[in-house]
Amino acid sequence: xxxxxRPRPAGYDDHRPFWDGAAAGRLVVQRCTQCGAVRWPxxxxxxxxxxxxxxWVEATPTGSLxxxxxxxxxxLAGFKDDPPxxxxxxxxxxxxxxxxxxxxxxxxxxxxxxxxxxLRAQFEVVDDGALVNWVLxxxxxxxxT
Amino acid sequence: xxxxxxxxxxxxxxxxGETEYSKRSGQSPVALAVEASLAAAxxxxxxxxxxxxxxxxxxxxxxxxxxxxxxxxxVTFAPTIRMGGASAVAGLLYAALALxxxxxxxxxxxxxxNGSSGxxxxxxxxxxxxxxxxxxxxxxxxxxxxxxxxxxxxxxxxHRYGTTREQLGAVALAHxxxxxxxxxxxMYERTLTMEQYLTARPIAEPYHxxxxxxxxxxxxxxxxxxxxxxxxxxxxxxxxxxxxxxxxQSADSLLGRDDFLEIGLTTAASRAWAMAGxxxxxxxxxxxxxxxxFQTIQQLEEAGFxxxxxxxxxxxxxxxxxxxxxxxxxxxxxxxxAHILGLNHVVEATRQxxxxxxxxxxxxxxxxxxxxxxxLGDGALAILHR
Numbered sequence: 468x469x470x471x472x473r474p475r476p477a478g479y480d481d482h483r484p485f486w487d488g489a490a491a492g493r494l495v496v497q498r499c500t501q502c503g504a505v506r507w508p509x510x511x512x513x514x515x516x517x518x519x520x521x522x523w524v525e526a527t528p529t530g531s532l533x534x535x536x537x538x539x540x541x542x543l544a545g546f547k548d549d550p551p552x553x554x555x556x557x558x559x560x561x562x563x564x565x566x567x568x569x570x571x572x573x574x575x576x577x578x579x580x581x582x583x584x585x586l587r588a589q590f591e592v593v594d595d596g597a598l599v600n601w602v603l604x605x606x607x608x609x610x611x612t
Numbered sequence: 613x614x615x616x617x618x619x620x621x622x623x624x625x626x627x628x629g630e631t632e633y634s635k636r637s638g639q640s641p642v643a644l645a646v647e648a649s650l651a652a653a654x655x656x657x658x659x660x661x662x663x664x665x666x667x668x669x670x671x672x673x674x675x676x677x678x679x680x681x682x683x684x685x686x687v688t689f690a691p692t693i694r695m696g697g698a699s700a701v702a703g704l705l706y707a708a709l710a711l712x713x714x715x716x717x718x719x720x721x722x723x724x725x726n727g728s729s730g731x732x733x734x735x736x737x738x739x740x741x742x743x744x745x746x747x748x749x750x751x752x753x754x755x756x757x758x759x760x761x762x763x764x765x766x767x768x769x770x771h772r773y774g775t776t777r778e779q780l781g782a783v784a785l786a787h788x789x790x791x792x793x794x795x796x797x798x799m800y801e802r803t804l805t806m807e808q809y810l811t812a813r814p815i816a817e818p819y820h821x822x823x824x825x826x827x828x829x830x831x832x833x834x835x836x837x838x839x840x841x842x843x844x845x846x847x848x849x850x851x852x853x854x855x856x857x858x859x860x861q862s863a864d865s866l867l868g869r870d871d872f873l874e875i876g877l878t879t880a881a882s883r884a885w886a887m888a889g890x891x892x893x894x895x896x897x898x899x900x901x902x903x904x905x906f907q908t909i910q911q912l913e914e915a916g917f918x919x920x921x922x923x924x925x926x927x928x929x930x931x932x933x934x935x936x937x938x939x940x941x942x943x944x945x946x947x948x949x950a951h952i953l954g955l956n957h958v959v960e961a962t963r964q965x966x967x968x969x970x971x972x973x974x975x976x977x978x979x980x981x982x983x984x985x986x987x988l989g990d991g992a993l994a995i996l997h998r
Contacts (some may be wrong), residue, residue, distance in 0.1 A: 476757075477747040508745045508865050534771070534872075536763035537817035538754060542734025546754040551814070554755045556867065558762060567867050571753045577817075582771045598752055 473545035481509055484523040489597030495523040495568050507566035507600050528588035530557035533567055537577040553577040557586055557601050574602035590600025620887050622708035623852040624842035627656025627835035628959040633798055633950035636729040637829035644831035645673045645724035646681050651802055652833035657846030665689040665716030668704040669723055689716040696986020697901050700955040703856040705992045707836045723955040724831030742864030760816040761826055761866055766906035767818055768872055780926035781809040783905040784822040786933035787968045791944025793972040798826055799948040821906040825946035832955040850965045854888025855994040856880040866988055876991030878914040888995040892916045896977045899957035901985040902945040911983050915993055942972050954984050963994045
């Protein structure tokens, strides 16, 4: 049953707008059109007002590192050559609130990661979905923004 | 809270049984289940065929397996509780409801598994909640195990409250020291030093090897009945004074929680304490679902044994170890006795309250809190007393 291929996003229908956005280099999350609350993970109803009316809105593809783990022992054959690798939660501000998104954390040694580090989304389209990894914003980049 | 008090002392634990705990049982899970069940019935002084209620584990031995293999005459109550490692303690709540309502007379709460020699945790397909989200947004980044997810919570607590690796190590060492006094523990003969803890190989940082629970083979069983029937049992009965379950916000995912550290236990605790009419300071010990070292600290905080953020200091200097100020998991827990999905915690609480624990028996033991944790933060708390 084990496979040496990396697990790819299964591409569930409820997540289609996210894949379409990522394929175009856009980071999108759900926002309630009734009350404006943003949410992630995607949900059928708004957690604040229970409205089913939803739009997918673009977030600025930057965030700050909230927490992370450095994986040294993986049970996934497709990742067996990767350790150590960092996976973390990134806080992303969207008009209407803040969401936490999960992704690979790249661009620096895992031992040097710190809470609050500024990160930028990096898109990689794969099969029916896309990967969004997060890389450290360099000092140069930060001065430009 | 007066409605909750209605289930106070509705359940008596009258029998407990365990198989040998090992890394390779050489038996099927059903055979382990039968052995543990017969031991519990013997302990209770009942005929196993009088069992008419059954609380199975969602992904394990079924009601039908046990009816067929124990020749049960009739089963009239057999709900499946899907709360992962919190199900064993939550099961006491369902037993309370059924016993009070007269739906069953003797309820068997059972866990049996080959968690070491059978499929290991990383190989078992997860059947929890939020699987589609995990398949699309977690698995592709190489995140797929409970330890990796709970490490995220641990890191946050370390950052926010200054919890240290030495404090996590204090949890690991306390569990190991308890296990070193318990011949049934897998780690009975293996001591652990802080240096060994700190230099162990990393698994999912901040977790290293000794932050992680064991994977083990074995079975445990508990027989529950009404306090009235318990008077005829062979052993002194242990009563469930209060019990409650709770679920976190965004219950199927660690993402989407406004308060990243709030778990099911946070809300269950106040209801369980109110039902029992007791509080944390009335407890002589706690059996905490110690899937990882930090989750022990977190549950001590959320159950109310210390304020949030002070759990690291609470466990320092052997405070939760043998002879400490507040012993936690005197059997060694999932970290050092065996991973029997938290039912071994109910067994140990019962044995401590009966005074049967030999070298590790607590000098004073009138009331013990038992927690359960599963599926990204589902929680349960039970207060057992003499």
